[in-house]
Structure formats: structure tokens, C-alpha cells
Amino acid sequence: MPKATQKENLATTTFVPDAKDLAILKMLQENARVTVKEISAAIHLSTTPVHERIKRMEDAGVIKQYVTIVDRNAVNKGLMIICYVSLKEHSKNAGNKFIKTIHELNEVVECFSISGEFDFLLKVMCADMNAYYNFHVNKLSPIENMGHVQSVFVMGEVKNTQQLVF
Incomplete structure (x- = not known):
């Protein structure tokens, strides 16, 4: 599997957030377009330290990116499917080939390496x-080294968030 980037390693080894950092992260997770001025007022710091903390x-690498969340139904992507995939061969090279191919498939919006069956x-x-x-x-079935695919069709979303709670 791919190695973590140097930036990811830096985030996990050198950054220790304090209460103000966590408050900033909470606000940015709720609304990435919140202004530094609004954050400053909410956490009782001036704008310069807030900007420097961000x-x-x-x-x-603690803040990885800012994104726009699109309503999938509004852009004609209303069917969500969870696919469980097993490979025939489990070598590092075979796994990396599969991952490279998955990155090229626009229909796949998330991919997780999992344990179990x-x-x-x-x-x-x-x-x-x-x-x-x-x-x-x-696209999916012809992938080299594809073993078994089990598809589960999502009937409704109960919870959908990227926010981490501190």
C-alpha cells in the first residue's frame, strides 16, 4: 500500500492542538468559508494569531483541504453503491495496480483498504x-486481478459528515 506522505507524518508527529486550535477546527469544519474575523470574535483572539494558527x-497537514460538498441528486448522481471487493492475488504490486486503477474511475468517490472477507x-x-x-x-469487473465484487445499494443516508468531534 502507498506510504504516508511526509506532510501526513508531520501532522501526526509534531502538531499538538490546544483548546483554541480545536475551536478553530470546529468552526472551519462547520463552515469552511467562515472568516478569520468571525473566528477571532468567537474564540476571543485577534485576527493575526487566528490566521497564524490556521x-x-x-x-x-492537519487541515488537508477546503471543499465544496455537492448535492449528488442535483448533479444526477443519485444512486450510491457500496462495493465490497476481493482480489485474487494479494501481493504489494497487485494491490498497487488495483489502487492505481481505482483512482482513474470517476464513479468511485471513496476507496478503503479493509480487513475481513x-x-x-x-x-x-x-x-x-x-x-x-x-x-x-x-469498468470494475474487467480490472486485472479482480476476484469478487458484492454490491450493496444505499436506500437512504442516516448520517453523512466529515466533521471530527473534539
């Missing part, structure tokens, strides 16, 4: 069942 967390869990977004059938038959 920059330090970005540089340390399967090797990977994929979160796949498609317009409808016909689009998923096309993806499964023409």
Missing part, C-alpha cells in the same frame, strides 16, 4: 441502475 495547521470497500456514485450496470460490467 496557516500552521495547514502547513502541518474483502480487501477493499468502494463508495460508488452513479445516475441510476443502468449507469451502475455499465460501470460494473465495463
Whole structure:
């Protein structure tokens, strides 16, 4: 499997957030467009230290990116599928080839290496069942070293968040 980047290692080994950092992270997770001025007022620090703290967390890799969350139904990707995948061969090279191929598939929005009966869990977004059938038959199944795929169709979302609680 791919090694962690130097930036990821830095975040886990050198950054120790204090209460103010955690308050900043909480606000940014709730709304990444919140201004430094708004954060400053909420946590009772002036804007310069808030800005410096945010920059330090970005540089340390604690804040990885700022994103726009799109309503999948609004862009015709209303069908969510969880695919459990097992590979035939489990060598490092075979795993890396599979991962490289998964990165090229736009329908796959998340991929996790997992333990248990399967090797990977994929979160796949498609317009409808016909689009998923096309993806499964023409893109996923032909992947070299593909063993078994089990598809589970999401009927509804109970909780969907990226926010970590401190």
C-alpha cells in the first residue's frame, strides 16, 4: 500500500492542538468559508494569531483541504453503491495496480483498504441502475486481478459528515 506522505507524518508527529486550535477546527469544519474575523470574535483572539494558527495547521497537514460538498441528486448522481471487493492475488504490486486503477474511475468517490472477507470497500456514485450496470460490467469487473465484487445499494443516508468531534 502507498506510504504516508511526509506532510501526513508531520501532522501526526509534531502538531499538538490546544483548546483554541480545536475551536478553530470546529468552526472551519462547520463552515469552511467562515472568516478569520468571525473566528477571532468567537474564540476571543485577534485576527493575526487566528490566521497564524490556521496557516500552521495547514502547513502541518492537519487541515488537508477546503471543499465544496455537492448535492449528488442535483448533479444526477443519485444512486450510491457500496462495493465490497476481493482480489485474487494479494501481493504489494497487485494491490498497487488495483489502487492505481481505482483512482482513474470517476464513479468511485471513496476507496478503503479493509480487513475481513474483502480487501477493499468502494463508495460508488452513479445516475441510476443502468449507469451502475455499465460501470460494473465495463469498468470494475474487467480490472486485472479482480476476484469478487458484492454490491450493496444505499436506500437512504442516516448520517453523512466529515466533521471530527473534539
